[in-house]
Amino acid sequence: MPPKLEYALEAVNQRLKDSHVKVRLFLRGNMIWMKATLPPKPHIDRPMPYQQSISVGVPATEKGFKRAEEEARLLGSRLISKEFDWSQYIDSDRLPENRTARSWINDFKRHYFETHSLSESTWKGDWEKIYKRLPPDEPVTSELLTKIVFTTERNTRNRLETCNKLQILADFIGLNVNLRQYKGSYGASKVQDREIPSDEDIVRYWRKIPNANWRWIYGVMAAFGLRDHEVFFCEWREDGLFVRKGKTGQRLVFEALYPEWVDEFGLRNIRLPKVKDVDRLYEERKLGDKVARQFRRYNVPFPPYALRHAFGIRTVKFDYHPTVAAALMGHSPNVHLKRYHRHISDKQNIEASQRIMSRDDRPKPPIIPHT
Incomplete structure (x- = not known):
């Protein structure tokens, strides 16, 4: 169900603008992110603040936009009062590189069950069997997902399902990767006459x-x-x-x-x-x-x-x-x-x-x- 107008991307961003909060929300896949001019991260050798993004870690739902607006106002307040510190975000689960595959998969499963009609047996048979290939205690990266795709045989149902399921997870996380380009030519038409x-x-x-x-x-x-x-x-x-x-x-x-x-x-x-x-x-x-x-x-x-x-x-x-x-x-x-x-x-x-x-x-x- 689409979010109500009060808690949609455009409405929230307009309220932030009207309140002079210098933070904007945007979407990567189905996940909400914040964008603002932020100081360089501790390990980045740049002298001046620049535009950077922080994951709110919630999906684009009415509840998610409500939470994201609160986080954006908090971030804006920290920037104005010069109390912003990257440790408040880097040491948390807000950034994809600091979250494990297990954490992302658990969140995705909850979200998917809330938004789709899916049985536990279908999850285990069609989804979990693919997500089990991700190292549970490592972060999910575009490189890791692509590597897993390439472990499957080309032009097979396994390759097709792997690309599709991992792409849906990547969109949920907000990773900029196109895994479906590797899905090959397998499809329903592969039923052979013989x-x-x-x-x-x-x-x-x-x-x-x-x-x-x-x-x-x-x-x-x-x-x-x-x-x-x-x-x-x-x-x-x-x-x-x-x-x-x-x-x-x-x-x-x-x-x-x-x-x-x-x-x-x-x-x-x-x-x-x-x-x-x-x-x-x-x-x-x-x-x-x-x-x-x-x-x-x-x-x-x-x-x-x-x-x-x-x-x-x-x-x-x-x-x-x-x-x-x-x-x-x-x-x-x-x-x-x-x-x-x-x-x-x-x-x-x-x-x-x-x-x-x-x-x-x-x-x-x-x-x-x-x-």
């Missing part, structure tokens, strides 16, 4: 799985496009298969593609394999590993997520509108278009067009009587 089984192969390998419970897991992923962890938290309802929890929360998967697979794969009777501590494994984001190991055990030559990708491509073949298809799969229409529509060949597009044009209810041109 990784996606044909519908015929999906049926063939389903038949080869000897364990009925894991055969059900495989079948429900294939027919409903569930994520590998969602299969443990679904139930039948009148309108379809309901996912109780997963990466994007609850959702109703209201159609199987193909509907015939529900009976062929025996999906009406939910048969979950005996997996200990399912909830703990879910929180630790390890359920997917459990499913992948079973796929390898039964010699399935593709990863579990390939079944979801095959489902995504099938929604296009079924002429589902991207918005509806995205709702089926529990992601955004933009992700759906980017990830799956590129797999549709010219032949499939022509076939889809012919089906549409052969319908009796297709749009007809207007009839304009001759006058």
